[in-house]
Amino acid sequence: MNNETEKDFNLGGSIDTALSGQYQLSITSVFKEAWDCTIKHFLSFSPAIILLAILQLAIFFLALHFQVSNVTEIFENFAKNGKLPEGFMRSLYIANFSYEVISAPFYAGVSLMAMSHAVGLKTTTKQIGSGLQYTIPVIIVTLVSLVLQGIANLLVPVISLYLSLAFTNAGLLVCEKRIRPFNALWISLRAANRKLLQLAVIYAVIMGLFLAALMFYGIGLVLVLPFFFHVKGIIYRNMFGVRLKIVATPHDDSNDSGGENDQDKPSQIFNA
Incomplete structure (x- = not known):
């Protein structure tokens, strides 16, 4: 007989609090907590980050290779002459677009892992595939977001930056709240507008960290990448909250000779 008791919270x-702006978003607190999460989960989280990076690079270069057969030669000529052939920038854009869309479910999986860390849960590398069950809606969200950013970039580039910031929580809303793609984009945008200045500062600092990491041959990315995902997870938790489930198993006195009380039995907490 199963006597487990479940409770969602x-x-x-x-x-509601996200759309009304009644949520806390202290820049220093977000960074401090994200750094603590990064250090605490560094060894268990890093393999998933590495797998995601390898997957994205593979998709990028495959997409680029299908368009340009002599990629190596082009980069060698660019190093010598500082010139790129006509149309190559368009090929780079398509390759970038391709890897972001195709790898979106795995990106969502890593984001879900970081969100779990933000609520005190541990994760394993195999959870990088946790976003695969939301493949279609996550790809739709990514596709629509990239298209809107691309159009905005042609008109007013600063609007493209704004949209990338405003849509940053849409993927997690699809996965964690099971919200439809277009609704997720709209809710993410409205919630971001409530604390736009704080969000802009947070992501501007992260962009600076990425640039600094690249200046040192990319070595710093081993810390900056997990830090970035943890920042995203903490912001999402503060904005929209995370649904959790407590599963408590009552103590059975007949099977225990130690006289342990029910209150001493630890509950298990899961993402709902």
Whole structure:
């Protein structure tokens, strides 16, 4: 007989508080907590980050190779002459677009792992595939977001930066709240507008960290990448909250000779 008791609860904000702007978003607190999460989960989280990076690079270069057969020669000529052949930038854009769309479910999986760390849960590398069950809606969200950013970039580039910031939580809303893609984009945008200045500062600092990491031959990315995902997870938790489930198993006195009380039995906590 199963005597387990389940209880759902929400940790952090909610959609209502996010849309009303009644959520906490202290820049220093977000960075401090994200750094603590990065250090605590560094060894267990890094393999997933590496797998995602390898996958994205493979998709990027395959997409580029299908368009340009002599990629190596082009980069060698660019190093010598500082010139790129006509149309090559368009090929780079298509390759970048391809890897972002195709790898979106795995990117969502890594984001979900970081979100779990933000609520005190541990993860394993295989959870990088946790976003695969949301493949279609996540790809739709990514596709629509990239198309809108691309159009905005042609008109007013600063609007493209704004949209990339405003849509940053849409993927997690699809996966964690099971919200439809277009609704997720709209909710993410409205919630971001409530704390736009704080979000802009946070992601501007992260962009600076990425640039600094690249200046040192990319070595710093081993810390910056997990830090970035943890920042995203903490922001999402503070904005929208994370649904969790507590599963408690009552103590059975007949099978225990130690006289342990029910209150001493630890509950298990899962993502709902």
